[in-house]
Amino acid sequence: MRGAEHSNDRIPFLDFGGMHDPLKEAFMDSLSQFLDTKWYVLGNAVRQFESAYAQFIGQQHSVGVSSGMAALHLALRAAGIGPGDEVIVPANTYIATWLAVSYVGAKLVPVDPDPVTGNFSAELVARALTPASRAIIPVHLYGMPCPMDELMALADRHQLWVIEDNAQAHGATVGIRRTGSFGHLNAHSFYPTKVLGALGEAGAITTDDHELADQLCILRNYGQRKRYENEVIGYNYRLDEIQATFLNVKMHHLANWIAERRQLANTYHQGLQDLEGLRLPPVIPGLNHVYHLYVIHSDQRDELQQWLSEKKIETIVHYPKPPHRQSAYAQDNWPERAFPVANRLAATCLSLPLYIGMPASHQMRVIEAIQAFWKRRN
Numbered sequence: 001m002r003g004a005e006h007s008n009d010r011i012p013f014l015d016f017g018g019m020h021d022p023l024k025e026a027f028m029d030s031l032s033q034f035l036d037t038k039w040y041v042l043g044n045a046v047r048q049f050e051s052a053y054a055q056f057i058g059q060q061h062s063v064g065v066s067s068g069m070a071a072l073h074l075a076l077r078a079a080g081i082g083p084g085d086e087v088i089v090p091a092n093t094y095i096a097t098w099l100a101v102s103y104v105g106a107k108l109v110p111v112d113p114d115p116v117t118g119n120f121s122a123e124l125v126a127r128a129l130t131p132a133s134r135a136i137i138p139v140h141l142y143g144m145p146c147p148m149d150e151l152m153a154l155a156d157r158h159q160l161w162v163i164e165d166n167a168q169a170h171g172a173t174v175g176i177r178r179t180g181s182f183g184h185l186n187a188h189s190f191y192p193t194k195v196l197g198a199l200g201e202a203g204a205i206t207t208d209d210h211e212l213a214d215q216l217c218i219l220r221n222y223g224q225r226k227r228y229e230n231e232v233i234g235y236n237y238r239l240d241e242i243q244a245t246f247l248n249v250k251m252h253h254l255a256n257w258i259a260e261r262r263q264l265a266n267t268y269h270q271g272l273q274d275l276e277g278l279r280l281p282p283v284i285p286g287l288n289h290v291y292h293l294y295v296i297h298s299d300q301r302d303e304l305q306q307w308l309s310e311k312k313i314e315t316i317v318h319y320p321k322p323p324h325r326q327s328a329y330a331q332d333n334w335p336e337r338a339f340p341v342a343n344r345l346a347a348t349c350l351s352l353p354l355y356i357g358m359p360a361s362h363q364m365r366v367i368e369a370i371q372a373f374w375k376r377r378n
């Protein structure tokens with residue numbers, strides 16, 4: 001996918017072509033097999049994907065669901081979290097992490113993140129504990145892993161549930177172990193833009209606990225184990241068979257895609273590391289980032305984004321407003337000065353284009369444009 005490019009081409013933030021175009025035939029073949037089965041809901045494709053994904057993550061069970069949002073919600077339901085319970089969440093995350101806690105009626109206890117990693121640290125979480133704490137949801141934001149060994153040790157000491165939000169981090173590792181394999185229940189999103197994405201909506205929960213996996217299978221399917229016998233109030237959160245069909249094709253390429261993302265990130269690191277005041281994604285031994293997003297931080301974020309836009313380079317801000325400043329949570333009345341680190345990260349972050357098949361010449365243009373911005377500034 002690194003064909004002839006022109007110096008004034010628009011550089012998109014994301015282009016699925018490099019990933020999906022070469023798979024067109026494989027997608028069509030597997031769709032044709034799907035049509036032949038005439039089994040449209042919770043069939044072979046879902047089972048095959050669940051088994052392959054559990055193996056990839058390194059857990060006994062993977063339960064396919066309809067989205068990452070559904071995965072977080074079901075994980076909290078399976079853990080029995082509800083009103084009166086406190087759940088510790090990062091102040092800087094995508095809104096889904098918070099919404100899941102709201103869905104089960106538990107109390108959100110946001111923690112301002114570590115300013116360097118942008119994630120939970122065990123020390124920060126420990127400070128937020130109260131006698132009502134029941135669970136923590138570490139989010140491996142942008143694909144940067146949280147320090148899971150320390151967080152699991154803390155959770156063990158305080159008998160807390162750990163639900164990893166691994167929506168953005170398929171393939172990230174802590175040491176040699178994959179994120180999404182540490183917590184008691186772990187939520188994964190396969191939204192198309194993710195490291196492993198469906199061609200629509202999909203998600204999964206992984207766990208090593210057989211009984212929890214059983215509960216999750218019931219909860220995703222109207223609370224029934226036997227048809228028309230509803231044991232609990234469940235949902236229709238089933239993973240779609242067609243999405244599982246696509247995911248099965250894509251699973252074979254995941255390891256290569258993870259390696260390519262890391263290579264692209266390394267090229268950005270090399271090209272941008274000497275620009276004073278520009279903060280690159282943290283490199284911390286043992287915490288191996290997978291670069292779902294390559295996010296830089298600058299006090300002149302808005303000017304830099306405008307500069308890049310004038311050079312036809314598309315960038316995105318993930319995320320302009322943390323959940324506590326969204327109208328959806330206005331009733332919580334967070335004080336103006338709450339969560340200063342999350343606010344500051346939101347004001348300075350900028351995600352650069354990074355996708356499978358990104359032409360080397362395009363990446364060079366992004367690097368040179370940022371270098372030129374710095375030169376002009378100084």
Ligand SMILES: Cc1ncc(COP(=O)(O)O)c(C=O)c1O
Pocket residue numbers: 067068069070093094096097139165167168189190191202203
């Ligand atoms: C951190 C995080 N958690 C949860 C989700 C929810 O996933 P989905 O969009 O599949 O519902 C997302 C992404 O969209 C996410 O980025």
